[in-house]
Each structure stands twice: as C-alpha cells, then as structure tokens.
Amino acid sequence: MTALLVDTTAAAGGSPPIRHRGGGLLTAIRASRKAMVGSIIFAVFCVLAVAPGLFTSVHHPNDLAFAPSLSPSAQHWLGTTSLGQDIWAQLVYGTRQSLVIALVAGLFATALSVLVGVSAGYLGGIADEVLSMITGIFLVIPTFPLIIIFATYAGKGTLLVILIVLVVTGWSYGANQLRAQTLSLRNRDFLESARVRGERRSYIILAEVLPTMTSLIVANFLGAALYSVLTAAGLQFLGLGDPNSMSWGTMLYWSQSQQALQTGMPLWSIAPGLCVALLGVSFALINYAFDEISNPALRPVRRRRAHRADA
Amino acid sequence: MAVRYVFRRLGFFLLTLWAALTLNFFIPRFMPGSPLQALRDRTHNKLSPAALEQLLTSFGFKPHQNIAMQYLEYLKNMVTGNWGISIGATMGEPVSTIVKQALPWTLGLVGVATLLAFGLGSLIGIVAGWKRGGKLDSVLPPVFVVTSALPYFWVGLLLILVFSVWTNGFLPSDFNYDTDLQPEWSLGFVENVLKHAILPAATILITSVGGWILTMRNNMITTLAEDYVRMGRAKGLSNRRIMSSYAARNALLPNLSGFAMSLGFVISGAILVEYVFNYPGLGYLLYNAVQNSDYPLMQALFMLFTVAVLLALLICDFAIAWLDPRARANG
Numbered sequence: 170m171t172a173l174l175v176d177t178t179a180a181a182g183g184s185p186p187i188r189h190r191g192g193g194l195l196t197a198i199r200a201s202r203k204a205m206v207g208s209i210i211f212a213v214f215c216v217l218a219v220a221p222g223l224f225t226s227v228h229h230p231n232d233l234a235f236a237p238s239l240s241p242s243a244q245h246w247l248g249t250t251s252l253g254q255d256i257w258a259q260l261v262y263g264t265r266q267s268l269v270i271a272l273v274a275g276l277f278a279t280a281l282s283v284l285v286g287v288s289a290g291y292l293g294g295i296a297d298e299v300l301s302m303i304t305g306i307f308l309v310i311p312t313f314p315l316i317i318i319f320a321t322y323a324g325k326g327t328l329l330v331i332l333i334v335l336v337v338t339g340w341s342y343g344a345n346q347l348r349a350q351t352l353s354l355r356n357r358d359f360l361e362s363a364r365v366r367g368e369r370r371s372y373i374i375l376a377e378v379l380p381t382m383t384s385l386i387v388a389n390f391l392g393a394a395l396y397s398v399l400t401a402a403g404l405q406f407l408g409l410g411d412p413n414s415m416s417w418g419t420m421l422y423w424s425q426s427q428q429a430l431q432t433g434m435p436l437w438s439i440a441p442g443l444c445v446a447l448l449g450v451s452f453a454l455i456n457y458a459f460d461e462i463s464n465p466a467l468r469p470v471r472r473r474r475a476h477r478a479d480a
Numbered sequence: 481m482a483v484r485y486v487f488r489r490l491g492f493f494l495l496t497l498w499a500a501l502t503l504n505f506f507i508p509r510f511m512p513g514s515p516l517q518a519l520r521d522r523t524h525n526k527l528s529p530a531a532l533e534q535l536l537t538s539f540g541f542k543p544h545q546n547i548a549m550q551y552l553e554y555l556k557n558m559v560t561g562n563w564g565i566s567i568g569a570t571m572g573e574p575v576s577t578i579v580k581q582a583l584p585w586t587l588g589l590v591g592v593a594t595l596l597a598f599g600l601g602s603l604i605g606i607v608a609g610w611k612r613g614g615k616l617d618s619v620l621p622p623v624f625v626v627t628s629a630l631p632y633f634w635v636g637l638l639l640i641l642v643f644s645v646w647t648n649g650f651l652p653s654d655f656n657y658d659t660d661l662q663p664e665w666s667l668g669f670v671e672n673v674l675k676h677a678i679l680p681a682a683t684i685l686i687t688s689v690g691g692w693i694l695t696m697r698n699n700m701i702t703t704l705a706e707d708y709v710r711m712g713r714a715k716g717l718s719n720r721r722i723m724s725s726y727a728a729r730n731a732l733l734p735n736l737s738g739f740a741m742s743l744g745f746v747i748s749g750a751i752l753v754e755y756v757f758n759y760p761g762l763g764y765l766l767y768n769a770v771q772n773s774d775y776p777l778m779q780a781l782f783m784l785f786t787v788a789v790l791l792a793l794l795i796c797d798f799a800i801a802w803l804d805p806r807a808r809a810n811g
Contacts (some may be wrong), residue, residue, distance in 0.1 A: 203625070306496045317766065408771075443634070
C-alpha cells in the first residue's frame with residue numbers, strides 16, 4: 170500500500186521516458202538485482218498457478234481427506250489443517266486465484282487510470298476539471314471501509330464482486346500521476362508537430378503520448394497489482410470472500426477462525442500469509458527497479474548524471 | 481490569491497464529503513439484501529412487523545417514503561450527529577455513544593503510530609538520501625521495499641506468534657487492557673494499556689514506515705541536485721545547515737501531501753490490525769457492524785472515516801500553503 174508512494178518523484182519530476190524499448194528493457198531488468206529477484210518470485214508463482222498438479226499429489230485440496238492437525242512430514246510437507254486438509258496442497262492450488270486477482274484487477278485498474286488520467290491531462294479545460302475532480306474524490310474516500318460495506322451488501326463476495334470492487338477503488342492513484350505526466354508532455358514540440366500535421370486527437374493520444382509513458386504505466390500496473398493482492402487477501406481474511414474458494418486469503422480466514430496460532434499450528438496461518446507477502450514483494454521490487462530505470466538519479470550507484478538538464 | 485485557494489480547498493472538502501455520504505446512502509438501497517431482512521433474522525421473528533419498521537425508521541430507513549425525501553433527511557441526520565440507533569449486537573444503544581467509546585482507542589493507537597511512522601520514516605529518509613551510497617543507503621531501500629509490501633494482518637499474526645504465543649504471553653495479543661482491570665488514571669492501568677498497544681502499534685509502524693523512508697529518500701536525492709543546494713555548498717555553509725534547512729525542508733513538502741493521501745490506506749490497515757488484535761477501536765467496530773448487519777453503525781463509521789481523511793487532507797493542504805508559496809500561486 171504505501172509502496173505506491175514510491176514512484177511519486179518519478180512522476181512529479183517529469184523524468185525522461187525510457188529511450189530504449191523491448192530488448193533494452195530486458196537488459197535493464199537483468200542488470201538490476203531487485204528486478205531479478207522480483208521477476209523470479211513472480212515466475213515461480215506463475216508456474217504454480219498454471220500447473221498446480223505438478224507440485225502436489227492432492228487434487229482436491231479443500232476436501233477433508235486426511236487426519237486433522239498433523240505436523241509436517243514427508244506426506245504432508247506443511248502438515249494438515251485442523252479440518253484435515255493438506256496445507257501445502259491448498260497453498261499450491263490457492264496461487265491461481267490470488268494471481269488472477271492481482272493481474273486482472275491490476276490490468277483493468279490501469280486501463281481505467283490511463284483512460285481518465287491521459288484524457289484529463291491532454292484535453293484540458295472543463296473535461297480536465299471534471300475528470301480530476303472525480304479522481305480526487307476517489308483518491309480521498311477511504312476505500313477499504315467502503316469495500317467492506319460493499320462486499321457485505323453484495324452478498325459475501327464472489328470473485329467477480331471482489332474484482333469489480335478492486336478496479337473501482339484502485340484506479341485513482343494512477344490516474345492522478347498519469348494526468349500530471351501528460352500535462353508536462355502536452356506542450357512538447359513532438360506533439361505540436363503532430364497537431365500541425367493535422368493528426369486526429371485519438372491518434373495523437375494513442376500513438377504519440379502513450380508510448381512515451383510506458384514506464385509510468387507499467388509502474389502503475391505493478392502498484393495496482395500490489396494493491397489488489399493485499400486488499401483481496403485482507404477482505405478474504407476478514408471472511409468477506411467466498412469461504413469455499415481456493416485462495417491464500419481464504420486459507421487465512423479459516424486458520425484465523427480455527428485459532429491456528431493459539432492451537433499450535435502456526436504454519437497454517439504463516440504460510441499463506443508469506444505467499445501473499447512474497448507476491449506483493451515481487452511486485453514492489455520490480456516496481457522499485459523500474460523507478461530506478463526510469464529515473465537514473467535514484468540508482469544505487471554513486472554516479473551523478475546531469476539528468477536535470479532535459480527535465 | 482490565498483483566499484481563493486482556501487475556498488477551492490474547502491469546496492473540494494464539501495464536495496468529497498457529499499459524494500461519500502451519497503455513496504453511503506445509495507449503496508444499501510440498490511444492493512440485494514435489505515436491512516429489514518437482516519433485522520428480522522436478528523430478532524428471530526419475535527418482533528411484529530410494525531415494531532420492526534419503527535426500529536428501521538429510527539435510522540432513516542422508510543421504504544414507503546419518497547426517495548428524495550429520504551435522502552435529504554439522511555443528509556441532515558448525518559451532519560447533525562443524529563446517527564440513529566444500533567441494530568447489531570448492541571441493539572438499542574445510540575450509535576453516537578458506541579462511537580464515542582471506540583474513538584479514543586483508535587485515535588490513540590493508530591494516530592500515534594502513524595505520526596511516529598511518518599516522523600521516523602522522514603528522518604531516516606533524510607539521512608539515507610543525504611549519505612548517498614553510504615552503508616545506510618545501500619541496505620535500507622531494499623529492506624523497506626519489502627516491508628512496505630507486507631500485508632498488515634500477516635505482520636500482526638507474526639508478532640503475536642513470536643511475542644505472545646512462543647513466549648507464553650510475554651506481551652498481550654488482544655484487547656486494549658486486561659479485562660479484570662477497571663479503567664482509572666493509575667500508573668498500573670496506564671502501563672497495562674501501553675503494554676497492550678505495543679504489538680498493534682509495532683505492526684502499523686513496521687508496515688508503514690518503509691513508504692515514508694523511500695519517498696523521503698527519493699525526494700532528498702532529487703532536491704540535492706537542485707542549484708540552490710549547490711549554491712549553499714558554494715557559500716561554504718555547514719553540511720548540517722545544507723541538509724536540514726536547504727534540502728530536507730524542501731524535500732519534506734511532497735511527503736506532507738503524500739501523508740494526507742495515504743491516510744486512507746492507514747485506515748484500511750488499521751481495520752485489519754484492530755481485527756487481528758481484537759482492539760476495540762473504530763475499525764473493529766466496523767468489522768462487528770458488518771458481521772451483525774448493523775446498518776446505522778456502518779453508515780456512521782464510514783462517514784467518520786471519510787471526515788477523518790478529509791480533515792487531515794485539509795490540515796496538510798493549509799500547512800503546505802503556509803510553508804510553500806508556490807502552492808498558493810497554483811492553487
């Protein structure tokens with residue numbers, strides 16, 4: 170959550186966009202240890218999500234198929250729950266939903282923030298006034314209480330409800346940043362020349378403005394994904410998700426309601442929490458590395474370039 | 481100029497408050513599941529329909545009335561503190577009384593922990609940004625990138641495990657004070673309250689301090705490259721002077737507005753923290769209200785959360801306007 174604040178300077182300082190694309194980006198990721206660690210964690214979770222069957226022999230991890238409260242052993246790597254489910258299997262199968270929530274909610278929230286932020290910044294005038302007012306309101310209203318209330322009324326949240334709620338509440342931060350960045354680009358010469366050429370507005374926004382903001386958009390996606398992972402897990406932990414679904418947040422809910430910590434089964438609560446944390450950390454690390462790539466001043470090396478000249 | 485700025489900000493304040501209150505009004509009315517049904521379930525069908533309806537009327541729910549009239553009356557009630565009567569576990573008690581009991585605990589715990597995190601984070605960020613590439617600077621950023629991505633409730637669970645379960649209750653893991661104590665102004669009681677606050681406060685501190693450190697460090701680095709800092713160096717000013725009154729002073733401004741913005745996140749974290757530690761503050765109250773379908777309490781709490789964030793935002797806005805002439809001009 171507060172990690173979202175990390176990239177404010179990049180936006181506020183009007184940092185120059187990344188010059189290299191595609192291959193250059195890959196090299197940059199490989200060069201940064203933070204980005205590497207983040208990407209590896211993310212890749213591992215992707216594999217777990219795509220093919221959970223490869224990592225455990227249990228295929229219905231929510232069935233109460235084993236003796237309850239077993240300690241870790243060769244059969245049950247992390248033991249079993251007090252209800253008699255294999256914790257490791259639940260963990261593996263739970264990856265998919267958490268990852269899907271992060272990616273889908275992150276994607277749609279980012280799309281919405283690009284739409285609102287860039288239009289507001291580029292169109293200016295009344296459109297800007299109205300759009301940034303809406304953004305400001307969504308930015309300020311405390312979303313988590315709203316989500317809790319919303320999820321309650323909507324009947325314990327199905328996956329769809331949770332996704333909608335995350336998108337509706339998760340876009341405003343990015344929109345605000347993208348608007349600022351668009352404003353700073355608006356009067357640059359390359360846009361002026363496009364206007365003089367008589368290009369349509371939609372073309373200018375899509376083909377001229379957006380590509381220069383790739384790094385900021387990616388950063389926003391990562392921030393929104395991080396927000397979604399943490400918020401969804403929090404909601405499910407409070408019992409506002411579907412209690413029969415297979416996800417880390419739901420595991421946390423059951424372990425909490427069965428008093429796992431107090432009854433000597435800490436792994437049941439700690440393991441899914443650790444997974445949520447790891448996924449969150451992977452997004453945050455990649456995000457931070459991105460920040461360093463797009464804003465050379467923040468790089469850890471003691472090398473100061475004259476980057477302010479072109480800001 | 482300054483007057484216009486103040487009016488603009490006040491206008492935004494009122495507009496946002498109105499938007500939040502409106503959402504708060506319409507969400508329950510356009511969602512499946514009605515307060516009437518929830519209340520009927522709660523009272524196990526013991527009350528007559530007429531009595532039920534009267535109860536609901538007390539928090540502004542009049543299904544037969546014109547929706548516009550309902551809306552206006554609701555707005556009036558919210559603003560005047562007429563928040564109705566709880567229909568949850570504490571049925572019959574006025575919402576304002578319940579809120580009054582919980583408010584000090586949240587303010588004390590979450591307020592102090594948040595301010596502490598902000599102050600501490602900014603301070604560490606200043607030093608880390610100043611000693612660029614030093615030991616502190618190479619270790620801190622990665623560590624705090626990690627801590628700021630941790631889920632609040634999980635950190636709370638870890639702390640409970642280590643400091644309470646494994647150490648046989650070295651620190652208490654729930655409630656605000658031991659249940660066998662009477663609230664009083666004695667040393668023993670205050671000590672007990674503080675002891676109960678350590679773990680939840682530590683949870684908030686651990687998860688939120690990282691964000692401040694990182695933004696402050698990044699702001700410092702950007703500011704240190706400014707010409708006026710070079711100017712200060714050229715004048716031969718002491719390092720301490722340049723660090724505090726040239727660089728840090730300017731670098732703190734964006735952090736201050738970030739502080740107000742992030743309060744929404746802090747509140748969401750606080751709800752989870754209070755839930756994990758059974759701490760009887762506003763967040764825990766909201767959780768219980770949701771569990772018991774206590775609609776009037778939910779409405780009042782959501783409004784309070786919004787007002788809290790807006791007030792903080794307003795204070796920060798004016799503080800920034802007072803500290804930074806540029807903000808006044810652009811307002």
